[in-house]
Each structure stands twice: as structure tokens, then as C-alpha cells.
Amino acid sequence: GEDVEQSLFLSVREGDSSVINCTYTDSSSTYLYWYKQEPGAGLQLLTYIFSNMDMKQDQRLTVLLNKKDKHLSLRIADTQTGDSAIYFCAESTLNRDDKIIFGKGTRLHILP
Amino acid sequence: ETGVTQSPTHLIKTRGQQVTLRCSSQSGHNTVSWYQQALGQGPQFIFQYYREEENGRGNFPPRFSGLQFPNYSSELNVNALELDDSALYLCASSRSSGGAGETQYFGPGTRLLVL
Numbered sequence: 001g002e003d004v005e006q007s008l009f010l011s012v013r014e015g016d017s018s019v020i021n022c023t024y025t026d027s028s029s030t031y032l033y034w035y036k037q038e039p040g041a042g043l044q045l046l047t048y049i050f051s052n053m054d055m056k057q058d059q060r061l062t063v064l065l066n067k068k069d070k071h072l073s074l075r076i077a078d079t080q081t082g083d084s085a086i087y088f089c090a091e092s093t094l095n096r097d098d099k100i101i102f103g104k105g106t107r108l109h110i111l112p
Numbered sequence: 113e114t115g116v117t118q119s120p121t122h123l124i125k126t127r128g129q130q131v132t133l134r135c136s137s138q139s140g141h142n143t144v145s146w147y148q149q150a151l152g153q154g155p156q157f158i159f160q161y162y163r164e165e166e167n168g169r170g171n172f173p174p175r176f177s178g179l180q181f182p183n184y185s186s187e188l189n190v191n192a193l194e195l196d197d198s199a200l201y202l203c204a205s206s207r208s209s210g211g212a213g214e215t216q217y218f219g220p221g222t223r224l225l226v227l
Contacts, residue, residue: 004154035218040220041220042114042116042202042218042219042220042221043155043202043204043218044114044218045215045216045217045218088154088155090154099145099157099160099168099170100145100155100157100216101157102147102154102155102156103154104152104153104154105153105154
């Protein structure tokens with residue numbers, strides 16, 4: 001079946017790097033995403049990576065994909081207080097009605 | 113700001129009632145998807161509409177139904193509300209169907225509480 005797992009909480013000091021990890025089960029996953037959700041807000045797409053890529057970097061964000069282990073990570077460099085939010089790992093595949101399968105989200109807490 | 117709006121922002125209903133939630137997509141977006149996000153959970157796919165027809169459905173019973181209109185607006189209808197239907201309902205629009213990875217723009221959601 002399709003499943004996405006991620007740890008529920010992460011605490012990081014301001015200025016340090018945050019690394020949020022995720023594993024997924026569907027080997028046919030085509031796209032892998034990271035979404036950010038702030039309190040009371042909808043989902044904001046941060047970045048996504050095609051399954052044939054190993055890495056994608058976008059300013060402070062670095063996504064690493066290990067397709068063999070079905071492991072995805074999001075690294076946020078120089079974590080700021082504004083990065084405090086819930087981060088959702090998600091995946092989709094071309095053959096599955098376009099639905100996106102989300103993990104339960106990792107709550108990132110920034111320590112002063 | 114994604115250009116996707118939803119109404120109402122909050123809603124309280126009682127068990128057995130019916131509810132209609134509304135979404136206004138970005139102009140030019142032919143596809144709208146609806147998700148249910150229970151407290152502490154990730155969003156779960158309810159269904160998708162493409163050019164006014166249902167184009168895929170998740171594991172939700174038939175009492176969850178939808179409509180999509182030519183003016184880029186859409187509705188999610190839920191009949192015979194149950195307590196477990198309490199959740200944040202998100203709509204997401206995209207330019208076309210069939211493109212996993214086609215960027216889906218999410219609205220802020222409607223928070224439904226069923227008493």
C-alpha cells in the first residue's frame with residue numbers, strides 16, 4: 001500500500017540546520033514533495049523532486065532522495081523563527097489519479 | 113497567497129446534518145482536488161474534479177460528493193454528518209489533470225466541527 005512516515009517533532013536552535021526525514025513505501029512514486037503549514041493556514045508547497053533526481057537545492061532548502069531506501073530528507077540551513085511550522089512529506093505517482101499521499105507532518109520547533 | 117479561496121472559514125454543524133463547502137480556484141485551473149485533514153494528521157485525498165467531472169476518488173463514502181462549475185468554483189457536499197467528519201477541508205487547484213507534480217495550489221481551508 002501507499003504510506004508516508006515521518007517523525008512527529010523536531011527541535012532546533014535558531015541558526016542551526018534542521019533536517020526532517022521521511023520514508024515512503026510506494027516504489028513507483030514519481031514526485032516527492034515538501035509542504036509547509038503554519039498555524040491556521042493552508043499548505044504551502046516548498047519544493048518537490050522528481051524520483052530520478054538525487055538532490056535539489058533551492059536557497060536555504062536542500063532535498064535529498066535515496067530512492068533505493070525510499071528515504072527523503074529536507075534540510076533547512078540557518079533555521080529562523082519563521083521556519084516554525086508543520087512540514088509534510090508527500091508523494092504522488094502518474095498512475096494514481098493524481099492524488100497526493102501525505103505523511104502526518106513534522107512539527108518544527110525553534111529554540112532561541 | 114495562492115489565489116485559491118475557500119468559504120466559510122469555520123463552520124459548526126450537528127450530526128446528521130448536511131454541509132456545503134466552497135472553493136474558488138485560480139483562473140485557468142481546470143482541476144480541483146479536495147482533501148480532509150483531521151487534527152494531528154496529514155491531508156487525505158477525497159476526490160478530484162477535472163472539467164466538471166469526477167476524476168479520481170480516495171477512500172471516502174458516497175455521502176461525500178462534489179461539483180465543479182465552469183467559472184472555476186467548486187463545492188464539496190457532505191451528507192449525514194458524523195462526528196469523525198470534524199476536520200480541516202482543503203481544496204487545491206491546478207492547471208491540468210494527469211500531471212502528478214503539476215503544482216497544486218492550496219486554499220486556507222474550512223474548519224468543520226460536527227457536534
